[in-house]
Amino acid sequence: MSKSGKEKSQRLEELRAEIQHHDELYYRQTQPEISDQQYDQKKRELDNLQAELDPLGLFAATEQGEEQDAKPDVGDDRLEAFTSHRHLQPMLSLDNTYDEKEFFEFDQRLQRIFGTGDLTYVVEPKIDGVAISLTYQHGKLITATTRGNGVEGDIVTQNILHIKGLPQFLPGSSFPELIEIRGEIFMSHQEFECINKEREKNNLPLYANPRNLAAGTVKLLDPKEARQRKLEIVLYGLGFCQPQTFFTTLSEFHQTLIDWQVPALEYFRRVSHAQDAWNSIMELDHLRHGYGYPTDGAVIKLDSFAHHAEAGSTAKSPRWAIAYKFETENQETTLEAIHLQVGRTGTITPVAWLSPVQLAGTQVSRASLHNADEIARKDIRVGDRVIVEKAGEIIPQVVEVVHSQRPSESTPFSFPKTCPSCETSLERMEGEAAWKCPNLNCSEQVKGRIRYFASRGCMDIDHLGEAVVEQLVDQGLVTRSSALYQLTKDQALSLEGFAEKSADNLIRSIEKSKQRELWRLICALGIKHVGAAAAKDLARTFRSLNNLANASLDQLIAIDGIGEVMALSVKGFFENPENQTLLADFVSLGISPELEIDESNGAPWVGKTFVLTGTLTSMTRDEAGARIEALGGKSASSVSKRTDYLVAGSGAGSKLLKAEKLGISVIDETGFVKLLEDPNSA
Numbered sequence: 001m002s003k004s005g006k007e008k009s010q011r012l013e014e015l016r017a018e019i020q021h022h023d024e025l026y027y028r029q030t031q032p033e034i035s036d037q038q039y040d041q042k043k044r045e046l047d048n049l050q051a052e053l054d055p056l057g058l059f060a061a062t063e064q065g066e067e068q069d070a071k072p073d074v075g076d077d078r079l080e081a082f083t084s085h086r087h088l089q090p091m092l093s094l095d096n097t098y099d100e101k102e103f104f105e106f107d108q109r110l111q112r113i114f115g116t117g118d119l120t121y122v123v124e125p126k127i128d129g130v131a132i133s134l135t136y137q138h139g140k141l142i143t144a145t146t147r148g149n150g151v152e153g154d155i156v157t158q159n160i161l162h163i164k165g166l167p168q169f170l171p172g173s174s175f176p177e178l179i180e181i182r183g184e185i186f187m188s189h190q191e192f193e194c195i196n197k198e199r200e201k202n203n204l205p206l207y208a209n210p211r212n213l214a215a216g217t218v219k220l221l222d223p224k225e226a227r228q229r230k231l232e233i234v235l236y237g238l239g240f241c242q243p244q245t246f247f248t249t250l251s252e253f254h255q256t257l258i259d260w261q262v263p264a265l266e267y268f269r270r271v272s273h274a275q276d277a278w279n280s281i282m283e284l285d286h287l288r289h290g291y292g293y294p295t296d297g298a299v300i301k302l303d304s305f306a307h308h309a310e311a312g313s314t315a316k317s318p319r320w321a322i323a324y325k326f327e328t329e330n331q332e333t334t335l336e337a338i339h340l341q342v343g344r345t346g347t348i349t350p351v352a353w354l355s356p357v358q359l360a361g362t363q364v365s366r367a368s369l370h371n372a373d374e375i376a377r378k379d380i381r382v383g384d385r386v387i388v389e390k391a392g393e394i395i396p397q398v399v400e401v402v403h404s405q406r407p408s409e410s411t412p413f414s415f416p417k418t419c420p421s422c423e424t425s426l427e428r429m430e431g432e433a434a435w436k437c438p439n440l441n442c443s444e445q446v447k448g449r450i451r452y453f454a455s456r457g458c459m460d461i462d463h464l465g466e467a468v469v470e471q472l473v474d475q476g477l478v479t480r481s482s483a484l485y486q487l488t489k490d491q492a493l494s495l496e497g498f499a500e501k502s503a504d505n506l507i508r509s510i511e512k513s514k515q516r517e518l519w520r521l522i523c524a525l526g527i528k529h530v531g532a533a534a535a536k537d538l539a540r541t542f543r544s545l546n547n548l549a550n551a552s553l554d555q556l557i558a559i560d561g562i563g564e565v566m567a568l569s570v571k572g573f574f575e576n577p578e579n580q581t582l583l584a585d586f587v588s589l590g591i592s593p594e595l596e597i598d599e600s601n602g603a604p605w606v607g608k609t610f611v612l613t614g615t616l617t618s619m620t621r622d623e624a625g626a627r628i629e630a631l632g633g634k635s636a637s638s639v640s641k642r643t644d645y646l647v648a649g650s651g652a653g654s655k656l657l658k659a660e661k662l663g664i665s666v667i668d669e670t671g672f673v674k675l676l677e678d679p680n681s682a
């Protein structure tokens with residue numbers, strides 16, 4: 001049965017919230033929960049639904065603070081502790097496909113653009129690491145910057161300077177005056193396993209995979225710590241280049257990197273037909289396992305830079321390139337047991353305990369089984385031989401049972417009816433796949449909530465690792481997040497492995513977190529669907545936890561970027577008596593952050609929404625956004641009926657057209673600066 005319009009809109013909103021959540025985990029917290037393949041699937045579903053419901057893109061919602069003309073859909077890894085650097089040329093994403101037919105359609109599209117079948121491509125590996133942009137002026141490395149939001153990233157030069165082979169100077173004298181070289185930072189499996197072994201010894205939580213560890217290392221606040229982990233780099237791309245004509249083709253650029261003896265690609269093939277490109281992709285799938293860096297696909301690009309300029313880009317990715325993702329590796333092994341894990345929201349996730357097996361370079365002994373229905377549908381039984389897959393090197397999945405090898409005495413898995421931690425009867429909402437433990441005081445849920453509260457993307461409390469949380473909750477010292485602030489040094493000293501110094505460190509870190517911004521506290525509450533971006537929207541609008549707790553559903557829905565699903569979730573959270581107690585605790589413990597607004601002039605822009613587009617010359621867009629917010633206004637990412645002003649810098653594109661179509665006031669940079677000087681005239 002096909003879905004109704006309302007169901008589709010609801011699904012669209014759900015997908016947006018989910019994707020926002022996964023973007024936050026992947027880019028900022030570097031702790032993804034799902035595989036790249038699962039993420040790509042959600043993105044694709046969202047794009048299709050969006051195209052169906054809003055073919056003209058008039059109501060498209062993008063994340064707060066994101067810029068659609070110049071800022072593509074590439075997530076955002078920027079953290080407040082780092083200085084931003086504006087890329088001279090945006091860092092775009094790549095169109096992905098897992099399908100041979102779609103690769104040939106890509107070629108057909110380009111043939112139509114150029115009116116010829118004779119197109120020269122370069123086929124190269126897609127490296128599964130962390131994107132980096134190196135800026136060289138007169139041959140000297142000036143900055144190393146993360147991708148950020150595609151337009152500006154974080155300067156992380158000090159954290160990667162130690163990388164062996166990272167060119168701090170370009171060799172010889174023949175190089176462009178100013179050049180951005182793009183590459184990927186990665187960590188070898190060997191180094192990854194070495195670090196994890198050490199952590200295991202010290203009873204610390206293990207890192208999920210080399211990519212996340214590399215991303216986390218690049219973003220360490222202490223370069224000394226970063227230097228202790230061995231990162232590597234490979235360079236493959238050209239950003240801005242002055243003079244522009246220094247390189248005419250990509251293959252020439254790759255060859256120059258090799259001649260300069262900088263870490264360049266081991267494989268790139270220049271081919272003149274799509275079929276040859278396809279053959280190279282297949283060849284690369286075999287060869288890639290011998291490379292020093294992890295790869296998850298091939299990238300096929302037009303060779304000529306003039307062709308790149310002519311083909312142009314969409315808001316997300318260039319039309320002159322496509323990534324073909326390789327099938328993920330799988331292995332057969334024995335399912336030894338099924339254990340149930342309780343998440344911070346009470347969701348029960350069945351986990352497969354496997355006979356250890358080598359997969360995509362690491363040893364795998366646990367895999368996700370998703371939920372009870374999935375186990376029943378695939379009839380997965382303890383003792384079965386199963387196929388395990390590691391998609392995108394995140395959490396391995398049990399994809400299939402080898403029925404021919406099923407032991408004769410096996411019986412179907414019967415999903416427990418009670419919580420493995422607190423033995424409360426499990427519940428399942430109609431239409432939902434997951435079983436939940438409804439007991440908010442279940443110790444596993446409490447631990448999950450405390451871990452989340454203290455995590456880097458929330459209250460960012462150091463020295464509060466998994467083992468510490470485990471003890472605090474098991475010993476009854478902490479039953480909810482607010483209780484962390486009542487922890488005494490004596491209690492900390494009673495924890496296993498704690499001495500004077502570690503107890504002091506823990507208490508000091510907890511105390512320090514009292515000063516965190518309001519949005520972090522909102523995010524840390526763990527309200528369903530509310531990630532960092534939504535928390536910032538809520539903080540900006542309500543400016544204190546108390547105001548937010550008293551907000552009506554209408555007030556919540558009126559916020560650009562907060563849909564009905566999220567609004568209901570926020571409302572439900574604050575209506576729960578347990579959560580009301582938690583808020584009262586925060587207030588009595590002196591944790592009541594407020595968003596400061598320059599009240600000297602009466603916050604004249606409260607209720608006014610601005611959208612910034614194009615390039616501003618007197619300030620960056622982030623600075624402009626901060627000035628708007630200081631006056632009480634909101635800086636939104638996409639133009640909608642609720643926009644009051646579109647500030648159009650030079651090169652403004654589709655947003656300007658949309659604002660004009662919707663009859664919204666458009667001002668240029670001079671007009672904006674005048675408004676800032678005389679805010680009451682807005």
Ligand code: IVH
Pocket residue numbers: 091092093094124125126127128129130131132147184236237299318321323
């Ligand atoms: S080209 C404008 N080439 O994949 C073109 N990207 O999904 C964008 N990546 O941000 C980059 N290997 O971090 C390109 N050979 C390769 C790549 C590659 C890995 C990463 C890069 C990019 C992401 C896009």
